[in-house]
Amino acid sequence: MARTLLIPTDFSIESLWLLKEALRPVQIGKVSIILLHCVYTSDSIVELLFFSRKELVDKLINEDFRDACKILRRKYTHHIESLRIEIFSGNTQRAFKDFLLANHIDEILLPHPFGLKNVHRDSFSPEPFIRNCHAVVTEVAWQPSEDIPEKNKLAAIFLL
Amino acid sequence: MFSKSSMKTQTKLAIFFFLASMATIVVLSASVYYFIIQYSFTDFYKRLEIRGVVTAKAQLDQEEASQAVLQEVRRLHLERLPEEKEYFIPADDGELPQTADSLGLPLNFFHQILQEGEATHQKENTFYAGILYQGKQDKYLVIVSANNYHNLQLLSHLRNGFLLAILIVSLLALSMAIAFSKKVFQPVKAITRRVMEISSKNLHLRLEDRKVNDEISELSSTFNNMLDRLETAFETQNNFISNASHELNTPLTSIIGQTDVTLAKERTKQEYVETLTVVQREAGRLEKITKSLLFLAQTGLTGKALTFDKVRMDQLLWDVKETIDKMNPRNKVQLNFSLMPDSPELLKVKGNNQLLHLALSNLINNACKYSNNQAVIVSIAASGSKVILVVKDQGIGIPEDELKFIFDPFFRGSNTKAFEGYGIGLPLTRNILRLHQADLEVVSTLNKGTTVQVVLPTGHYTLDQ
Numbered sequence: 001m002a003r004t005l006l007i008p009t010d011f012s013i014e015s016l017w018l019l020k021e022a023l024r025p026v027q028i029g030k031v032s033i034i035l036l037h038c039v040y041t042s043d044s045i046v047e048l049l050f051f052s053r054k055e056l057v058d059k060l061i062n063e064d065f066r067d068a069c070k071i072l073r074r075k076y077t078h079h080i081e082s083l084r085i086e087i088f089s090g091n092t093q094r095a096f097k098d099f100l101l102a103n104h105i106d107e108i109l110l111p112h113p114f115g116l117k118n119v120h121r122d123s124f125s126p127e128p129f130i131r132n133c134h135a136v137v138t139e140v141a142w143q144p145s146e147d148i149p150e151k152n153k154l155a156a157i158f159l160l
Numbered sequence: 161m162f163s164k165s166s167m168k169t170q171t172k173l174a175i176f177f178f179l180a181s182m183a184t185i186v187v188l189s190a191s192v193y194y195f196i197i198q199y200s201f202t203d204f205y206k207r208l209e210i211r212g213v214v215t216a217k218a219q220l221d222q223e224e225a226s227q228a229v230l231q232e233v234r235r236l237h238l239e240r241l242p243e244e245k246e247y248f249i250p251a252d253d254g255e256l257p258q259t260a261d262s263l264g265l266p267l268n269f270f271h272q273i274l275q276e277g278e279a280t281h282q283k284e285n286t287f288y289a290g291i292l293y294q295g296k297q298d299k300y301l302v303i304v305s306a307n308n309y310h311n312l313q314l315l316s317h318l319r320n321g322f323l324l325a326i327l328i329v330s331l332l333a334l335s336m337a338i339a340f341s342k343k344v345f346q347p348v349k350a351i352t353r354r355v356m357e358i359s360s361k362n363l364h365l366r367l368e369d370r371k372v373n374d375e376i377s378e379l380s381s382t383f384n385n386m387l388d389r390l391e392t393a394f395e396t397q398n399n400f401i402s403n404a405s406h407e408l409n410t411p412l413t414s415i416i417g418q419t420d421v422t423l424a425k426e427r428t429k430q431e432y433v434e435t436l437t438v439v440q441r442e443a444g445r446l447e448k449i450t451k452s453l454l455f456l457a458q459t460g461l462t463g464k465a466l467t468f469d470k471v472r473m474d475q476l477l478w479d480v481k482e483t484i485d486k487m488n489p490r491n492k493v494q495l496n497f498s499l500m501p502d503s504p505e506l507l508k509v510k511g512n513n514q515l516l517h518l519a520l521s522n523l524i525n526n527a528c529k530y531s532n533n534q535a536v537i538v539s540i541a542a543s544g545s546k547v548i549l550v551v552k553d554q555g556i557g558i559p560e561d562e563l564k565f566i567f568d569p570f571f572r573g574s575n576t577k578a579f580e581g582y583g584i585g586l587p588l589t590r591n592i593l594r595l596h597q598a599d600l601e602v603v604s605t606l607n608k609g610t611t612v613q614v615v616l617p618t619g620h621y622t623l624d625q
Binding site: 068070074077148149154 | 498548601
């Protein structure tokens with residue numbers, strides 16, 4: 001049975017570094033990967049009525065990120081059982097715990113320092129929730145790349 | 161009327177649009193008018209009939225009381241119509257033809273009343289409605305006639321209104337048809353103008369990319385593809401001689417100089433060997449250049465049809481590296497296959513092997529050249545529908561404001577004076593990649609390095625997700 005990893009992302013190519021890091025150990029076995037981004041959703045009835053998770057994700061993701069995900073999937077065909085993107089919009093620790101339970105999360109990767117950006121105006125950092133939860137949290141030292149020409153381009157995936 | 165051959169499509173479209181909208185409005189008005197006429201006539205006959213019944217009852221009923229009541233009803237509720245007249249004719253009267261004659265009515269109107277119980281007749285503006293009335297003793301033909309003045313007045317108003325509306329709508333439709341056809345054909349005209357501007361002198365011009373994905377953008381992208389091919393062919397032709405002579409000149413100068421010096425006086429055997437070694441090396445270089453020139457000529461850019469095959473990109477990279485190793489032994493090209501997928505199928509693209517070889521060796525050569533043979537990292541990855549190649553150097557970079565000119569033929573960056581080159585490689589590469597529908601993106605930081613990203617679609621060899 002594949003383990004499920006939860007990896008926070010800000011939909012930048014650089015944030016996929018965590019994913020690469022997760023797949024680095026040789027004896028990793030099969031993993032299911034959930035890329036997590038946290039966005040508060042509106043509590044207005046009308047907006048909830050027309051809310052579409054897919055639309056939101058489509059707005060946040062660009063073509064390069066999609067391609068980068070595909071590249072990593074192709075590279076680690078034998079390790080990645082599934083790769084999907086989840087939006088978490090709860091605002092309590094309890095909701096986060098339920099989210100972890102519902103998605104059968106075995107392990108969470110947390111970049112240190114937490115350098116992910118809030119790409120949406122309602123984005124928020126999952127860091128406090130991750131720190132306070134009871135799941136297995138692995139901190140990964142992360143140094144966001146310095147000023148390189150291909151920053152935010154698909155080409156950056158090779159630098160990770 | 162216009163003759164068919166000289167009429168522009170734009171005019172045809174306008175006329176068609178105009179006629180279509182006119183037909184619609186005319187049919188609509190005519191049918192509305194017709195149905196209103198029908199209704200108003202039927203309605204008027206009904207009114208006449210009601211008057212006939214009430215009057216007959218009032219006049220012919222024997223009971224005084226009901227007569228008075230009906231007279232009252234008639235007076236209060238049924239206003240008199242213009243020129244309203246009532247006739248009571250006994251049904252068994254043997255003089256029907258004479259009566260008909262004296263009233264100016266056709267005889268079969270009477271017969272119809274007798275047979276069907278009711279009938280209508282119209283004589284100019286006077287309308288007749290007749291019913292058969294069963295009195296206490298006798299049967300009567302009750303005929304009421306009146307002038308349909310009000311309704312006719314209304315109908316003529318309606319008709320005039322419709323005619324006026326049709327006139328206004330026709331003007332409106334005409335102007336809309338003209339505006340519409342102009343609007344539709346405006347992008348086509350723009351393309352025509354733009355294409356007319358493009359001649360052999362400015363083949364690098366392209367039609368604008370439209371954001372919308374419609375027939376017009378298809379047309380302009382088709383034009384652009386054609387221009388790509390034209391431009392590549394033109395440029396290769398134009399630059400071939402200057403390229404070739406320059407490239408050949410350098411080793412020749414070296415050979416001639418070396419032999420001149422050596423022949424100036426008697427030398428030792430050792431010195432002759434050294435000179436001959438140099439000559440051999442330079443001759444070898446010459447051979448390589450002529451070979452690569454031949455190769456350039458063979459790339460099919462000069463008019464021969466391009467053949468597109470499966471090209472395995474990792475294999476191609478090795479080939480390119482081999483070529484570069486031969487041409488420039490001091491290069492430090494590293495191939496990075498860390499993200500290469502397991503399945504080699506994913507690395508196959510639809511392309512022309514020689515052209516892609518030329519394009520990639522151009523890119524990698526540039527990277528080596530402008531970084532003074534520092535490390536150049538060439539990476540490859542595949543996403544399934546695309547193959548991504550990245551050439552990254554740590555060279556002199558490209559000034560930010562010059563980045564947009566690097567694909568212009570003969571353009572050379574302001575910081576490239578120390579390097580040999582003609583500003584042909586990159587445009588050629590760009591054109592070759594365009595032929596493959598590939599995406600070429602160059603990003604650079606001055607004095608830090610340049611990264612070139614090539615995204616090649618796998619073409620028809622798309623694999624399932």
